[in-house]
Amino acid sequence: MTALTARWVVVDIEGTLTPTSQVHVVLYDYARPRLGPWITDHASDPVVVDAVAQIRSLGGLPDSAGVDEIVAVLHGWMDADQKIAPLKTLQGLIWQRGYAEGDLVTELFPDVVPALRAWHDKGLDLAVFSSGSVAGQVAAFSRTSEGDITSLFSSHFDTVNAGPKREAPSYRAIASALGAPSAEIVFFSDVPAELDAAVADGWQTVGLARPGEPFADADFGTHLAVKSFAEVSVDLP
Numbered sequence: 001m002t003a004l005t006a007r008w009v010v011v012d013i014e015g016t017l018t019p020t021s022q023v024h025v026v027l028y029d030y031a032r033p034r035l036g037p038w039i040t041d042h043a044s045d046p047v048v049v050d051a052v053a054q055i056r057s058l059g060g061l062p063d064s065a066g067v068d069e070i071v072a073v074l075h076g077w078m079d080a081d082q083k084i085a086p087l088k089t090l091q092g093l094i095w096q097r098g099y100a101e102g103d104l105v106t107e108l109f110p111d112v113v114p115a116l117r118a119w120h121d122k123g124l125d126l127a128v129f130s131s132g133s134v135a136g137q138v139a140a141f142s143r144t145s146e147g148d149i150t151s152l153f154s155s156h157f158d159t160v161n162a163g164p165k166r167e168a169p170s171y172r173a174i175a176s177a178l179g180a181p182s183a184e185i186v187f188f189s190d191v192p193a194e195l196d197a198a199v200a201d202g203w204q205t206v207g208l209a210r211p212g213e214p215f216a217d218a219d220f221g222t223h224l225a226v227k228s229f230a231e232v233s234v235d236l237p
């Protein structure tokens with residue numbers, strides 16, 4: 001057991017709290033056939049209008065491009081696991097409805113909720129930083145294998161309100177939003193490049209090398225690397 005001291009815990013989702021397959025198979029497969037109908041049915045929603053404009057621009061599509069061409073770009077991004085903001089926005093809206101209607105349940109690794117509850121009960125502040133949109137994050141935590149865990153988190157960050165996960169300024173923005181000295185935040189992620197960006201802003205870091213996950217055998221360099229949350233304790237200073 002490694003003992004850390006911090007006031008804030010920030011967690012990634014995919015590969016850290018949930019199996020990667022939960023996102024790449026369950027959630028992506030749910031979103032894929034619903035993207036086109038969602039764009040058509042919400043054509044006057046300003047959020048969708050803005051997302052579609054961004055997709056046309058980033059996907060190199062002409063203004064005349066129809067829903068089928070837009071969906072083809074989105075499917076290409078999903079196939080390549082490119083976590084591009086307007087895709088994450090539309091996915092988040094679709095997942096939000098899927099969770100509300102009872103179609104989706106988030107599977108969490110078994111060590112996750114006991115650790116999050118212990119840290120929360122000790123008075124630490126918990127936050128999420130994921131490529132998944134804030135709307136999608138909140139929906140995903142509202143129906144999990146361990147019930148509704150939304151009350152554990154006081155803040156949510158994504159690539160829209162914080163910035164890209166592999167860039168240090170995003171971690172600066174989160175620290176500012178939390179009102180936290182960087183050294184008092186510990187970030188848990190399975191992706192070494194995300195941990196590198198957090199360290200560049202002075203955060204503490206823990207790498208999740210979960211067996212069977214894509215980053216199980218990754219080189220975590222100087223970051224503390226563990227196989228589960230059960231290997232780490234976090235206490236207030």
Ligand SMILES: CSCCC(=O)C(=O)COP(=O)(O)O
Pocket residue numbers: 012013014015023027083088095129130131132133136137140165
């Ligand atoms: C409903 S939240 C789904 C998470 C997601 O869409 C995603 O891409 C996960 O990325 P992360 O940055 O958490 O690895």
Ligand SMILES: [Mg+2]
Pocket residue numbers: 012013014015016189190191
């Ligand atoms: Mg991850």
